[in-house]
Amino acid sequence: MVEIHRYGHSLEDTVSELLRTYGRRALTCLFRAILQIVMAFAVNLPLFILAVLSVAFIPLGVGVVLTPVVFQAIRTVADQQRAWAAEWSAVTIPVPYRPEPAGAAGPLRRLGRLLADPASWRDLLWTILNVPVALVLGVLAGGLAVYGLEGVLLAPWLALISDYGWGPFWPVEDWGAAGIAGSVVLGAALVVVGGPVGPFFLKAHALFGQSLLAPTRAALAARVEQLAESRSETVDASAAELRRIERDLHDGAQARLVALSMNIGLAEEMMKHDPEMAAKLLAEARESSGTALTELRDLVRGIHPPVLAERGLDGAVRALALTLPLPVDMHIDLPGRPEAPVESAAYFAVAEMLANVVKHSGARRAWLQIEHSGGRLIMIIGDDGTGGADPAAGSGMRGIERRLAAFDGTMAVTSPPGGPTVVTMELPCALSSPRTSPSSGTA
Structure with missing residues (x-):
């Protein structure tokens, strides 16, 4: 009996933990879906309208200053969408914008760079298309579980005390035990389905963003070509650098070390017969060793200066x-x-x-x-x-x-x-x- 009690208690804890986990996931998905919808209508739609107006006002001069500000705001919102896609759905959306040169630039030059970047116009297209897409996918992501909970917890009891009916499936006049049971069963089914399906719709929204906010294939191909060219140039530069080091060693330090060895050998032979000549040869050897050491130090500094490391x-x-x-x-x-x-x-x-x-x-x-x-x-x-x-x-x-x-x-x-x-x-x-x-x- 004790073992059965323990097993039953463990099963109850397991079920309770599963329900809590499921509830947290459902609430998280609902919150994210609502956030996407609010962002689309409260931020994307006004920014799209402002962007269109600012571009239209460029001939009047106002748009020259206003357009870069609005498009930069759109980029900020797009960057937030990229962050959400990576965090919520593991969908990576690379940043496609062309790098801006350092230093101050005039308004006209800044506007020209911004409008010449294809990513700016893709951002603008995403800004308006995201409004209906975020609404539909957001409702599907968070609405199924909410509608199911309403059918399980709220609709049956309201039907007993009012004329409230739950959906088109059971009209009010037909409600009874069967209607309440049907409401609970169908609502529970929507809750069960809505929980796992919600992240799927969030990922679909992230993939939609990726289709417009990521670099195009042409841009990626150009990037690959640029990297291949820079790699080839780097290999050539590295080979030239190695040849320079070999030449400096061969013509500089190596030649001096060979001369140093020969002078020391001659000094050894002359030590018994002509000590003065041997002393001169040793002095030359000492001078050659100092010069070779200086050249080696200069060569090392040319490869990686010690002061840089320190x-x-x-x-x-x-x-x-x-x-x-x-x-x-x-x-x-x-x-x-x-x-x-x-x-x-x-x-x-x-x-x-x-x-x-x-x-x-x-x-x-x-x-x-x-x-x-x-x-x-x-x-x-x-x-x-x-x-x-x-x-x-x-x-x-x-x-x-x-x-x-x-x-x-x-x-x-x-x-x-x-x-x-x-x-x-x-x-x-x-x-x-x-x-x-x-x-x-x-x-």
């Missing part, structure tokens, strides 16, 4: 600026450190640009700004030189583009004749090891 991008760039023959105004605001490969790519890109300033610009002063914003490392290098820098004509800038492209980075050059030259480089990355205070100054 002090990060901030400290390494500052140490580099101190070696330049012209003053460099710097503002560096990095609340952490990028991953080592990204940090190395950023350092060498800055180093190459500063070397170009010294060699080719004729500048008397340069400035440098490095900051992290919106998940991107932004580096801006400028000088007051003669201008006329062309990435297509210089292998140095082309090499920087290849180095940045390997990390999905970009580079933009503004260099009119007469100057100034401003180079903006961006690298998508996350930072770690946060710190609190930005740094600035002049080197």
Whole structure:
């Protein structure tokens, strides 16, 4: 008897837990469905109307300022939909927007970039189509279970005390024991079906959003082609870098070490017969060893500077600026450190640009700004030189583009004749090891 009591108590707990779990899932699904409907009617529909009006007002001048604001609001709502789709239905919707260049841009240029992005118009189409789709799928996602609960808990008892009837299945005058039983049975069936089916309709809504808010196949194909090209360029750049290292070792440190070995061998032979000559050979060997050590250190710094590993991008760039023959105004605001490969790519890109300033610009002063914003490392290098820098004509800038492209980075050059030259480089990355205070100054 004790065992039966324990088994019955365990079964009761199990059923109770199942009911609680089912109830939580049903309520969660209902809440999400209602949220989607409210978002569609209270946010999407007004934004669509504002977007249409703002575009229509562009010739009047008002739309030039209003349209970017409205479309940015639509992007914010679309990003929220992407987050919900991933969290609620495990549907990933990549962001398709073209990256915006760093720095301030005029209203007309900003408007032109926004309207030229196909993703902006797909967002606008989703904004209006989401209104009926969210309503239908939201009602199906949350309404079945609610309607079933109404049939189980409310309709039968209201029918006993009023003229209330539940649906077209049992008219009021036919209600009785059979009507109440039918209401309970059908309502329970809707509750049982509505619970598991609700997430299915939520996922259908997420897939609908994915069809409009994700990048198109043409965009994905272009992206794949771009990545293939950048990978090929990165492989070529890596092979060229390896050849440079081999050449520097062969022509520099290796040749000096061979000469060092020969001098030491000759000194050993001359030690008994001509000590003075042996001493001269040993002195030359000592000098050659020091030169070889210096060349090896320079080679190591060219691969990965120790100061970069020890002090990060901030400290390494500052140490580099101190070696330049012209003053460099710097503002560096990095609340952490990028991953080592990204940090190395950023350092060498800055180093190459500063070397170009010294060699080719004729500048008397340069400035440098490095900051992290919106998940991107932004580096801006400028000088007051003669201008006329062309990435297509210089292998140095082309090499920087290849180095940045390997990390999905970009580079933009503004260099009119007469100057100034401003180079903006961006690298998508996350930072770690946060710190609190930005740094600035002049080197």
